[in-house]
Amino acid sequence: MIRDRGRTRIWKQGVVLFLEGDPPDSVVLIEEGLVKITADADNGYTSLLAIRGPGELIGEMACLDGRARSATVTAMQTVRGTAVTSDRFLALLEEHGPLALSVIRSITARLRDSDGLRADQGALPAGMRVARVLLDLALRHGSEAPGRPGGRALSVNQQELAGAAGTSRESVVRTLRRLQDHGLVTTSRGRTLVLDLRSLARWASS
Structure with a gap:
């Protein structure tokens, strides 16, 4: 469904797909390649939050709450993906319950991973x-x-x-x-x- 509503794009290695602080204008379904998701602290420290690959959706959380991007997404190699505007993505979720449930489950899994990482950082x-x-x-x-x-x-x-x-x-x-x-x-x-x-x-x- 996402592929039907979007357009294929190519990002070369090192190109930024989303920039921290930018408005949430689209989401991307990765078809090929890897991206890294990073966030910068006020002291200049950069945290690697995650690496995403084929079959994974990026940029959806900002589109859901309408807030500025909380992280920067950069191509680690040549990346091919389907880009869908925020309006079309939200319309898709309203029209297709199974897709909305799938997105919720994906976000939940990522939050669990994040919670586990924070627990490790405090205990290990x-x-x-x-x-x-x-x-x-x-x-x-x-x-x-x-x-x-x-x-x-x-x-x-x-x-x-x-x-x-x-x-x-x-x-x-x-x-x-x-x-x-x-x-x-x-x-x-x-x-x-x-x-x-x-x-x-x-x-x-x-």
């Missing part, structure tokens, strides 16, 4: 938080790594991992160094390769 040490964020991103959005059976590659830098885990970049560097020493990850500029998901899961819960 920084290293474990970084490992859990890395595992979650690898499982949800990692891509296959050529020559590394079972490995998952992530185009996420250290500052973004720090923002997602609610810790400092220095803590991320220390944690990644330990994970590398255990043979669980390798890193390069702006890229992290998870080599062993099962061992990382055990490490993140120990």
